[in-house]
Amino acid sequence: MHLNELRLTNYRNYKKMELSFENKINVFLGENAQGKTNVMEAIYVLAMANSHRTSRDKELIKWDEEYAKIEGRIEKKTGSLSLQLVISQQGKKAKVNHLEQKKLSEYIGALNVVMFAPEDLNLVKGSPGVRRRFIDMEIGQVQPVYLYHLGQYIKLLQQRNSLLKNMRNSSQEKMIMMEILTDQLVEQAANVIIRRFRFIELLQEWAEPIHRGISRNLEELKIQYNPSAEVSETMDLSKIVEAYKQKFDKIKDREIERGVTLAGPHRDDLSFFVNGKDVQTFGSQGQQRTTALSLKLAEIELIKGEVGEYPLLLLDDVLSELDDFRQSHLLNTIQGRVQTFVTTTSVEGIHHSTLDKASMFEVK
Ligand code: ATP
Ligand code: MG
Structure with a gap:
């Protein structure tokens, strides 16, 4: 186009x-x-x-x-x-x-569009929020339904967080409300995460050969998604839902104590490895820039594959x-x-x- x-x-x-x-x-x-x-x-x-x-x-x-x-x-x-x-x-x-x-x-x-700007170095160096925003924007532009699920997720997350803040003097009513919200949240979380898994898989497939080309065959790039619950790309939607439910069951007391939702797509992160070493920690400025460039070039191919x-x-x-x-x-x-x-x-x-x-x- x-x-x-x-x-x-x-x-x-x-x-x-x-x-x-x-x-x-x-x-x-x-x-x-x-x-x-x-x-x-x-x-x-x-x-x-x-x-x-x-x-x-x-x-x-x-x-x-x-x-x-x-x-x-x-x-x-x-x-x-x-x-x-x-x-x-x-x-x-x-x-x-x-x-x-x-x-x-x-x-x-x-x-x-794919934009590559100086700030994109933050994709590698910056906080997890930068990488989540990258994932969300990029999936969103090829799969609008993702933005729907993400929007629902964020709304439910806010509701759940404000309920959690008032849970210390908990009543029966609040407990029931919490259960309902958690069920709804988990459903949207699973819809978000399953698309993120697929996106990372495709991104990895494209980025690896591109990175090898840019680094003159010297570097192998691996992208890893780090979920905040025990979910993986091999699970289907219902398995992911189940895994989140178990997670929330396990961390219930801690969540009430802290007053926030402690697991879910809003706490996840990405890592990039070059020849097995984390680029965020060990990469040179040039390696970090090359990594960001590989991701952007991979996105171009990914979008071509998804939208034609x-x-x-x-x-x-x-x-x-x-x-x-x-x-x-x-x-x-x-x-x-x-x-x-x-x-x-x-x-x-x-x-x-x-x-x-x-x-x-x-x-x-
Ligand atoms: P550089 O080479 O330094 O990156 P640039 O050509 O990319 O420069 P821009 O970032 O496009 O520059 O900004 C051009 C000008 O636009 C700046 O002087 C800035 O102050 C001005 N500017 C930014 N926001 C607004 C706004 N809302 N209304 C009017 N001017 C604005
Ligand atoms: Mg400029």
């Missing part, structure tokens, strides 16, 4: 902007603080209805304006689509072909960070198949073979 046109109104530092793109490499060149990342972010938000930089949507609206609007025309195998997302104090409204979408989870996924088309690739400030070998490896991987957007402050950092094929946009 590719993006033909992008129109921004009151988005960050853009009052009004309109651009057309070709289905190839598009380079945004400009000095610091001109609005390069803002364009990349806008494309990302058009696809995901969420920013990769902030969870506070208000920041996306141009200062002193009431709303921000992003519009795009995309070309897919199934035809062309017009997308529109309006962000205001009242929230977000999304349209596909001028039809308002009742739920954002139904809108997300019309356009698929390549997503857009957004490379914010990262191309010039990669050495020549990694740059050409990346470009060979996407070669003519993936519409790519690149930002840079100078053309020096970008390989001439890339620039030859690119459309240039000066951002000022």
Whole structure:
């Protein structure tokens, strides 16, 4: 798929902007603080209805304006689509072909993107929350039903947590309420986790050979999902439900004492191993960056496998960070198949073979 046109109104530092793109490499060149990342972010938000930089949507609206609007025309195998997302104090409204979408989870996924930005190093180095967000966003864009289950899970989790805070002087009524909530929570947890297992399995399948290629056959990447209960990828839904129930039974007293839910998808994490060693602890800066890059390139293939088309690739400030070998490896991987957007402050950092094929946009 590719993006033909992008129109921004009151988005960050853009009052009004309109651009057309070709289905190839598009380079945004400009000095610091001109609005390069803002364009990349806008494309990302058009696809995901969420920013990769902030969870506070208000920041996306141009200062002193009431709303921000992003519009795009995309070309897919199934035809062309017009997308529109309006962000205001009242929230977000999304349209596909001028039809308002009742739920954002139904809108997300019309356009698929993979973003690789400097913050993605946090995928390896950062807190578990960063990795959970990565998993959730990526599964969400290929499987909207995942976002439904996740949303239900989070709602039930909040209810269960507030009940747990009041459980010390427990009554019969509260006990029954807790049982009901736990049953419902466990059901959604299982629906979330089973999709996460499948996603990690696919990601591993793609990332391993890609990582081997980028590291010149020197490194083997393994991705491991660490669940907070005794569940595994070999279990079916009912087995997972059972395992969670047992877990909650076991930790009941501790949960009441602490007043929070201590197991479930919101406590899980990912680990990355290179040649058997945890990259978060032992990896060099370069190995961590290569790991993040392998994950992103794997995602491109994973999305192609799931939705039948390549997503857009957004490379914010990262191309010039990669050495020549990694740059050409990346470009060979996407070669003519993936519409790519690149930002840079100078053309020096970008390989001439890339620039030859690119459309240039000066951002000022
Ligand atoms: P760099 O090379 O440093 O990464 P950039 O070109 O990527 O720079 P952007 O992050 O796109 O720069 O930001 C451009 C400008 O947009 C910044 O000066 C910032 O202050 C401004 N900006 C950010 N949010 C808003 C907003 N809501 N309203 C108006 N301007 C904003
Ligand atoms: Mg930037």
